[in-house]
Amino acid sequence: xxxxxxxxxxxxxxxxxxxxxxxxxxxxxxxxxxxxxxxxxxxxxxxxxxxxxxxxxxxxxxxxxxxxxxxxxxxxxxxxxxxxxxxxxxxxxxxxxxxxxxxxxxxxxxxx
Amino acid sequence: xxxxxxxxxxxxxxxxxxxxxxxxxxxxxxxxxxxxxxxxxxxxxxxxxxxxxxxxxxxxxxxxxxxxxxxxxxxxxxxxxxxxxxxxxxxxxxxxxxxxxxxxxxxxxxxxx
Numbered sequence: 001x002x003x004x005x006x007x008x009x010x011x012x013x014x015x016x017x018x019x020x021x022x023x024x025x026x027x028x029x030x031x032x033x034x035x036x037x038x039x040x041x042x043x044x045x046x047x048x049x050x051x052x053x054x055x056x057x058x059x060x061x062x063x064x065x066x067x068x069x070x071x072x073x074x075x076x077x078x079x080x081x082x083x084x085x086x087x088x089x090x091x092x093x094x095x096x097x098x099x100x101x102x103x104x105x106x107x108x109x110x111x112x
Numbered sequence: 113x114x115x116x117x118x119x120x121x122x123x124x125x126x127x128x129x130x131x132x133x134x135x136x137x138x139x140x141x142x143x144x145x146x147x148x149x150x151x152x153x154x155x156x157x158x159x160x161x162x163x164x165x166x167x168x169x170x171x172x173x174x175x176x177x178x179x180x181x182x183x184x185x186x187x188x189x190x191x192x193x194x195x196x197x198x199x200x201x202x203x204x205x206x207x208x209x210x211x212x213x214x215x216x217x218x219x220x221x222x223x224x225x
Contacts, residue, residue, distance in 0.1 A: 099157075
């Protein structure tokens with residue numbers, strides 16, 4: 001069973017701080033990794049994807065990938081109350097068909 | 113605007129009824145998916161389709177059926193065999209041209225009454 005694991009949280013950070021969200025995956029054949037944000041009662045929206053080892057930055061968000069450790073993270077700088085949501089990590093497994101598996105999500109609370 | 117349209121947004125089902133959730137996309141994406149999300153839980157794959165007239169079972173296909181007669185459309189039928197259908201249903205699509213990134217519709221809430 002290919003798995004993506006996340007700490008369910010909640011992760012609480014003060015406004016303006018850096019929020020660090022982590023994700024591990026079981027299949028070394030995973031090619032690409034995605035971070036989604038999901039507000040309560042809404043559908044997930046893509047924040048960013050990463051497929052190469054290292055860091056990828058987009059505005060206040062930085063995704064980090066370490067394939068040797070099978071570890072993906074998302075850093076949110078200058079966290080805002082509007083960032084309070086559940087963050088889903090997903091991994092694309094290849095081989096036979098392209099399948100994306102989602103973690104159960106980490107709930108982030110940004111405290112004003 | 114390009115996107116994925118799900119309807120209806122809210123649906124109530126009586127015991128023993130089949131209901132169909134609509135999903136239409138105008139993104140010209142090849143692959144389409146149906147996920148189920150229970151409150152406070154992650155996404156679970158019901159069915160997916162990579163090309164027209166072909167679809168595969170996901171992790172929780174029992175009690176559900178789909179069709180893919182057109183590239184743009186991937187309706188999901190929740191049959192009476194699905195004993196606990198109350199959930200949030202998400203349709204999604206992807207294409208290799210976008211790195212197989214999955215994009216979601218706004219979702220449909222199904223409640224059994």
